Amino acid sequence: MTRAELFSQIKKKSSFLCVGLDADIAKIPAHLKTEKDPIYSFCKAVIEETADYAVAYKPNIAFFEALGPQGWETLQKVLEIIPQEIFTIADAKRGDIGNTSKLYAKAFFEKMDFDSVTVAPYMGADSVTPFLEFADKWVILLALTSNIGSMDFQLIKDENGKPLYQTVLEKSQDWGTPENLMYVVGATRGELIAEVRQAVPDHFFLVPGVGAQGGSLDEVAKYGMNSSCGLLVNSSRGIIYASGERDFAKAARNEAEKLQKEMKVLLDRHL
Template structure:
């Protein structure tokens, strides 16, 4: 999917909402456990109820890896269902990969080619040769961890090196990598005050912004400092939407929360 296609969908839906599909069998409605594939049954119901309200879905692969082969099969069925029924929706494999070049090449193939995701999250710690294999795929996107929403982000990401914070070095250096136009970046909503500085370095790149909702990030603040002429933001909410209810009406409850966020986004876009 091209960036322009994503922008078109944002404008069409008046939404820049990304819904995280982080499926925990201990949290999903218990009646789904009788299904042959409870994880896929849960995802399908959430997708069917919310696809018109969001422009992206983001399965966190840890929640599938934890269930072994069956979990991977559920992930594969989920991405196949999305690509077949909602090809206009941007898909993100939240895998946080990044290793030496040959290994990264295989990770990239697995998520961007074999599974058919539009993008994958990647850690930058090992440098350009660990990231560039992901950037080789046409119309696919690599979402680089830049400034994350967790408390531990302050352990390294905001430390100064040669007079600048480490995350700023990551942003600046990554722009010199081959096919850097295929880069997007993760910036946590709980770090909204950093967005003005970030936009001086990457003024037009799309940002995947987790942390709105359960983690306490503020949508208005994120948009104030991070929005571009083409919006440039994908605001992710996971637990706050998909676990809005754990009864048989869970999908409708998820849609209500997603609609509230979408309406808030529409108001911002139409100011």
């Protein structure tokens, strides 16, 4: 998917919502667990009810990998029922030496046909650039994440006082462009989003941490939105586990609609 196509969907739906498919077999409603493929049934119902409001879906690969070979088959089936115009993110956080990264890229871009994959930058250019060789595919690079442990490395400053995440932002712009490179920027770091936006004014951000993790959608838009929106705000637990009962899909729809309405106001205000 191209940047123009993604922005077109954002304008069409008045939404920059990404629904995270963190499909935990231990958390899905009990009545689904008797089905042949309970994770697929769960994701299918969520997708059908939220597709009107979402511009992206982000399957967390770990929840599928943990199920073994069946999990990979389920992931492929889930990917195939996501509407073609909706952006897809393989939340895999890959990052290895070049020849291995190239095979990861082939797996997610050629074999499974995801639009994007999350990638860790720690091993440098040769671990990231193989993912950038595919037309109309995206790398979503971990920059400033919302987990507590992010402070262990990402905020370490060099002798000039520059935090490591800023070095990642600067260096990675030599590898990709706003047409194929996004950044993960956590919503719980609201005070730093403006600094990230200043460093990479034209790139899209994938923003986790809104909702269950306490991030503010207003702050994310205030400090992170650019002229083409530039944001995909992810909500996982707050949507897909809004109910643990038989009405889980309707509850997910209601939560997605609430976020979309807030996003419409913010888009109208900032664009």
